Amino acid sequence: MRIRVEGRQPLRGTYLASGNSNAAIALIAASLLSDAPVTLRNAPNTVSVGVMLEIAAALGAHIAHSEPHGTITLHTPHVIARTVKREYSMALGGALLFVAPILARRRQARLELDYPVSRLHPHLTALRDLGFDVRVSGTTIDLSASAWQEREVLLTQMSVTATALVAMLAAALGKRTVIYNAASEPHVVDLLQLLVQLGAHIEGIGSNLLTIHGHGGAEYACAPAALTISPDHIEIGSIAAIAALTGSRVSIEGARARDLRAIAKTYERLGVHLELDEGTVHVPRHERLVPSTREEDVDVSVESAPWYGFPSDLIAMATVVATQAHGITLIHEKLFPNRLLFVDKLNSMGAQIVLCDPHRAIVVGGTPLQADYLDNPDVRVGLALLGAALCAEGESVIDTAEAFDRTFDHVLDKLVALGARIRRGE
Secondary structure, three states, rough: OEEEOOOOOOEEEEEEEEEEEHHHHHHHHHHHHOOEEEEOOOOOOOOEEEEEHHHHHOOOEEEEEEEEOOOEEEOEEHHHHHHHOOOHHHOOOHHHHHHHHHHHHOOOEEEEEEEEHHHHHHHHHHHHHHEEEEEEEOEEEEOOOEEEEEEEEEOOOOOHHHHHHHHHHHHHHEEEEEEEEEOOHHHHHHHHHHHOOOOOEOOOOOOEEEEOOOOOOOOOOOOEEEEOOEEEEHHHHHHHHHHHOOEEEEEEOOHHHHHHHHHHHHHHHHHOOEEEEEEEEOOOOOOEEOOOOOHHHOOOOOEOOOOOOOOHHHHHHHHHHHHHOHHHHHHHOOOOOOOOOOHHHHHHHHOOEEEEEEOOEEEEEEOOEEOOOEEOHHHOOOOOOOOHHHEEEEEEEEEOOOHHHHHHHOOHHHHHOOOOEEOOOO
16 A cells, blocks of 8 residues: 655644554463453554454454453453464464463464574573473474473563563463563563463563562463553654654643653654653644753764663654754664664655664754655554655655554554645555
């Protein structure tokens, strides 16, 4: 799908943030740990969530949608299959998380991959450290699990998915499990809070050191559980930046201030000032983006970091903001290689960016952008390119725009409601 985006149009009004799609993905998988109903409120209507629900149904979950919008109840009396099929992993990487409830309730699982096994090195290493039998044949992985009394796991990467996988298994099969180097993002916190409702006792929620006291593989009666999914801090941070880039005055409701502090501090160095209330982010009108002139902020780069640091998923948006902020900014993507390769698309719009290596880019700011044809490479970069198109002179075309709906709930429609001129399918 293509969209046409007319730039330099100010936005005005109130934007309602959606629930975190990454949280919903993990929570849907975790719901299958229980044989009692699990209700998830504020679930976003995204392609990723829809795929997870399809897989859950194939594994035996009965799914009901109810009012208000975004409320889903999953009831899984029995997990009826042991295989996460290749077409599931092809559709969504998060399908891997269903391995946890399959192992917890049936002790054996098969994972068929549509990508190299090397991508799962941190996950498989952690499973072996838990004492699981892991057998790899090409792109098929067979797993056997047994309960344990006490284990310690050091994750080789601070991976959200690896943390979620180990935490679910620890809650179901372990008596006491210590997880070092755990991820602590808001969507991980949501998952841990659901595991507590399912009977686990967890110390260190929100930190990188977790101690999980679980059921140890014993049969237990699950009580119904319910959780409200946290707001999507990546969506909120993206919309706030877009508002500043377009000189708009926008309020974003449904936010949670504690999830946005690191984002706001980083944006402030680029000249974007956010007013954080407990449930609302106010973006005042920015005539121009003037970076901080405080002595300690001079020559400080914008760097991604593990949570509570600046999220890697917003590094592309920060790069776009830097093109409009007067001065020179070093963007340093410390966590993942190749996430800055999209800067050639910004340079084609008139930006002045030097890509030093796959992790670092120097941005000469205060450069007007011109409309261009943009191919959207992935969901992480997509909103940043949309922000660039919305602040550019002229009408841009963004191809592969269906990627927006994969992770963000009707984000284009909500921007149109604020006054953005975005036309679909032309």
